[in-house]
Amino acid sequence: MAEGVKPRVKVPRKAGAGEAVTIKTLISHPMESGQRKDSDGNVIPRSIINRFTCEFNGESVIDVTMEPAISTNPYFEFEATVPEAGEFKFTWYDDDGSVYEESKAIEIG
Amino acid sequence: GNWARLAAQQSLTQDQLLQFDTFGNVSLIHVTDIHAQLKPIYFREPEVNIGVGPNKGEVPHVTGADFRRLYGIDDGSPSHYALTYNDFSSLAKTYGRVGGMDRVATVINAIRADRPDALLLDGGDTWHGSMTCYKTAGQDMVNVMNALKPDAMTFHWEFTLGSERVQEIVEGLPFAALGQNIFDAEWDEPAELFKPYKFFERGGVKIAVIGQAFPYMPIANPGWMFPEYSFGIRDEHMQEMVDEVRAQGAELVVCLSHNGFDVDKKMAGIVKGIDVILTGHTHDALPEPVLVGDTILIASGSNGKFVSRVDLDVRDGRMMGFRHKLIPIFSDVIAPDAEITKLIDEQRAPFKAELEEVIGQTDDLLYRRGNFNGSWDDLICDALMTEREADIAMSPGVRWGPSLIPGDPITREDIWNVTSMSYGEAYRTEMTGEFIKVVLEDVADNIFNPDPYYQQGGDMVRIGGMGYRIDITKPQGERISDMTLLKTGEPIDPAKNYVVAGWASVNEGTEGPQIWDVVENHIRKMGTVTVAPNTSVEVVGV
Amino acid sequence: GGAAALVAMLPKGAFAATTEEWIAEFTGGAEMADSGIDLTAPEIAENGNTVPIEVSAEGASEILVLATGNPTPGVAKFAFGPLAASQYASTRIRLAGTQDVVAIAKLGDGSFAKATKTVKVTIGGCGG
Numbered sequence: 001m002a003e004g005v006k007p008r009v010k011v012p013r014k015a016g017a018g019e020a021v022t023i024k025t026l027i028s029h030p031m032e033s034g035q036r037k038d039s040d041g042n043v044i045p046r047s048i049i050n051r052f053t054c055e056f057n058g059e060s061v062i063d064v065t066m067e068p069a070i071s072t073n074p075y076f077e078f079e080a081t082v083p084e085a086g087e088f089k090f091t092w093y094d095d096d097g098s099v100y101e102e103s104k105a106i107e108i109g
Numbered sequence: 110g111n112w113a114r115l116a117a118q119q120s121l122t123q124d125q126l127l128q129f130d131t132f133g134n135v136s137l138i139h140v141t142d143i144h145a146q147l148k149p150i151y152f153r154e155p156e157v158n159i160g161v162g163p164n165k166g167e168v169p170h171v172t173g174a175d176f177r178r179l180y181g182i183d184d185g186s187p188s189h190y191a192l193t194y195n196d197f198s199s200l201a202k203t204y205g206r207v208g209g210m211d212r213v214a215t216v217i218n219a220i221r222a223d224r225p226d227a228l229l230l231d232g233g234d235t236w237h238g239s240m241t242c243y244k245t246a247g248q249d250m251v252n253v254m255n256a257l258k259p260d261a262m263t264f265h266w267e268f269t270l271g272s273e274r275v276q277e278i279v280e281g282l283p284f285a286a287l288g289q290n291i292f293d294a295e296w297d298e299p300a301e302l303f304k305p306y307k308f309f310e311r312g313g314v315k316i317a318v319i320g321q322a323f324p325y326m327p328i329a330n331p332g333w334m335f336p337e338y339s340f341g342i343r344d345e346h347m348q349e350m351v352d353e354v355r356a357q358g359a360e361l362v363v364c365l366s367h368n369g370f371d372v373d374k375k376m377a378g379i380v381k382g383i384d385v386i387l388t389g390h391t392h393d394a395l396p397e398p399v400l401v402g403d404t405i406l407i408a409s410g411s412n413g414k415f416v417s418r419v420d421l422d423v424r425d426g427r428m429m430g431f432r433h434k435l436i437p438i439f440s441d442v443i444a445p446d447a448e449i450t451k452l453i454d455e456q457r458a459p460f461k462a463e464l465e466e467v468i469g470q471t472d473d474l475l476y477r478r479g480n481f482n483g484s485w486d487d488l489i490c491d492a493l494m495t496e497r498e499a500d501i502a503m504s505p506g507v508r509w510g511p512s513l514i515p516g517d518p519i520t521r522e523d524i525w526n527v528t529s530m531s532y533g534e535a536y537r538t539e540m541t542g543e544f545i546k547v548v549l550e551d552v553a554d555n556i557f558n559p560d561p562y563y564q565q566g567g568d569m570v571r572i573g574g575m576g577y578r579i580d581i582t583k584p585q586g587e588r589i590s591d592m593t594l595l596k597t598g599e600p601i602d603p604a605k606n607y608v609v610a611g612w613a614s615v616n617e618g619t620e621g622p623q624i625w626d627v628v629e630n631h632i633r634k635m636g637t638v639t640v641a642p643n644t645s646v647e648v649v650g651v
Numbered sequence: 652g653g654a655a656a657l658v659a660m661l662p663k664g665a666f667a668a669t670t671e672e673w674i675a676e677f678t679g680g681a682e683m684a685d686s687g688i689d690l691t692a693p694e695i696a697e698n699g700n701t702v703p704i705e706v707s708a709e710g711a712s713e714i715l716v717l718a719t720g721n722p723t724p725g726v727a728k729f730a731f732g733p734l735a736a737s738q739y740a741s742t743r744i745r746l747a748g749t750q751d752v753v754a755i756a757k758l759g760d761g762s763f764a765k766a767t768k769t770v771k772v773t774i775g776g777c778g779g
């Protein structure tokens with residue numbers, strides 16, 4: 001399992017009902033591509049986050065399939081519609097089976 | 110010396126240099142790319158400055174006699190000496206040194222006497238390029254520039270002091286630190302330390318100055334020294350900023366830019382609503398503005414050699430007209446400002462003995478500017494090959510660094526003036542012939558790509574010990590041919606390893622002695638320096 | 652059998668080795684329009700290991716991004732849900748060298764659109 005994996009997200013605290021908000025996410029992860037070799041010439045096995053999803057109150061905003069060409073500490077920015085007060089749920093899926101989650105509540109106002 | 114001073118004063122006066130019929134209601138004063146040159150120097154303009162694509166044959170890619178013809182400059186005149194390269198050594202004896210921040214101060218004060226609320230804008234590359242700047246981590250320049258009371262500044266080499274030091278200085282600056290294209294790398298948001306623009310109310314006019322830092326900082330310089338920041342041209346964001354300041358009532362929009370001339374020219378055609386772009390980075394000095402649509406571009410040279418004054422008539426929220434003068438700072442003609450002279454001397458005092466030690470003497474003109482090797486670069490390459498026992502030397506194609514004329518002593522300060530930087534380690538490594546070609550192709554495309562947005566505004570990497578042919582019209586990968594190892598006359602073998610010495614690597618952890626020490630050791634051994642003309646680069650497609 | 656189970660566990664990139672194969676799998680061989688999608692990327696990458704890109708295609712259900720010059724061209728596939736306020740996304744990608752980055756959108760009417768941007772990855776150095 002990749003060590004020290006830490007998700008961070010930026011979501012506004014408030015939005016108008018039906019308003020679009022910009023969301024930014026970062027997660028610390030080496031995203032080992034499986035194409036690098038160690039000092040002994042052995043291929044370092046691939047170990048990446050292969051999927052990222054964002055849902056709001058259980059409904060999908062975005063679902064990203066990720067390949068090894070995504071940089072270390074994957075970053076995503078996208079726009080979500082906020083129909084009502086509720087919670088954004090962010091999920092990152094690691095090759096090693098680990099799942100990292102983060103959530104952010106948003107108010108209407 | 111005194112003779113030069115007399116000669117210069119016979120043909121020129123301070124009043125002539127400063128003569129200007131004050132115009133309109135706003136004055137801008139532009140200095141840029143001073144590269145920490147506090148004292149008067151010699152600075153030879155380029156002989157070779159090739160324009161490509163839409164800029165072929167266009168200013169600033171016009172040099173020598175063509176340049177004089179274009180601007181109606183008489184042969185042998187002060188403008189000939191200031192703006193072109195021919196007869197440099199003999200004209201240098203007639204007209205003397207140029208620059209010196211105490212002379213620049215006199216010019217600024219004179220303009221402020223005409224127009225007390227003139228805006229003074231510094232285009233950057235200020236806190237870099239000398240021994241005192243290196244040893245004080247830019248403090249000498251900060252102290253002197255603060256005394257000139259600029260209104261705003263943008264940045265390039267400043268970042269090679271490292272982001273921590275930059276933050277420390279910027280937080281204490283008594284003027285605006287601008288860069289609409291300086292972003293926080295982590296979240297891709299405008300960096301908090303630098304504001305995109307600042308408003309000024311001058312002559313009853315609401316003026317917005319928008320900063321544009323050097324776009325290719327982490328590519329041309331070591332990104333590991335300022336990992337927090339991301340740059341880029343960001344012309345869409347520039348347009349947003351222009352629209353934003355116009356919406357807030359800006360009647361005059363000035364862009365203080367470190368893009369480089371051709372990049373600014375392209376940007377001026379894309380971003381609508383900028384009245385004046387004060388250009389920097391490519392070190393061009395132009396006696397007249399260049400117009401792109403309704404935007405005027407001002408190019409103010411480098412190394413403290415020129416100050417631009419731009420007077421503008423702004424009425425009813427529009428720029429109705431302008432008057433411009435590129436003022437050459439003839440140091441023997443313009444009286445130094447005593448207060449600034451004293452301040453400069455104070456900055457230099459702790460290092461005086463070190464600075465002034467004579468290391469050797471030169472029998473030839475030592476200069477750098479030009480797309481390919483200058484004689485300073487050839488000397489540095491020779492030093493690298495000799496002192497580091499290498500087959501081939503590589504020296505970066507930077508555009509800063511004053512000239513020395515035949516007969517001049519070479520002091521330690523002179524050596525630092527052409528080498529000083531925070532990553533000056535002279536490495537020694539092996540490269541295959543194939544990799545050397547990749548390096549040359551890569552750098553050549555950064556200069557000769559026909560799209561200015563792909564250019565970084567430097568010159569070709571200087572090569573010692575190897576000749577080559579370059580066709581600038583070809584695409585990347587096909588420009589370089591006929592690479593020859595000079596000491597054997599044999600073609601470079603793509604598969605063979607060659608020992609290469611160089612400096613200014615952008616890679617973290619580069620090891621080796623500092624380049625100024627390497628060059629000093631070499632010059633000390635030579636005693637008197639001579640540099641044979643370099644005929645090892647054949648340029649075609651011009 | 653055992654081999655099939657093993658293959659099923661491999662990432663998708665292992666099947667589609669080339670850019671053409673990736674595109675064929677995504678579009679089913681359909682024509683691609685050259686408008687309807689925007690791809691933003693820098694002319695010159697500040698760092699080939701982390702190149703910012705933006706894709707945007709109004710009404711798209713999915714956008715596929717490929718780096719045609721990488722050892723394996725796959726980069727990412729963005730699937731937009733009902734609560735996506737726009738069919739826009741930005742991320743940072745690795746580019747092994749100067750190359751074309753390609754983005755293909757599957758639009759609302761089932762048609763496809765493609766955009767290409769050349770990104771230069773340079774060794775760097777020098778300057779004015």
Ligand SMILES: [Mn+2]
Binds near residue numbers: 142390411509779
């Ligand atoms: Mn400069």
Ligand SMILES: [Mn+2]
Binds near residue numbers: 266367
């Ligand atoms: Mn510069």
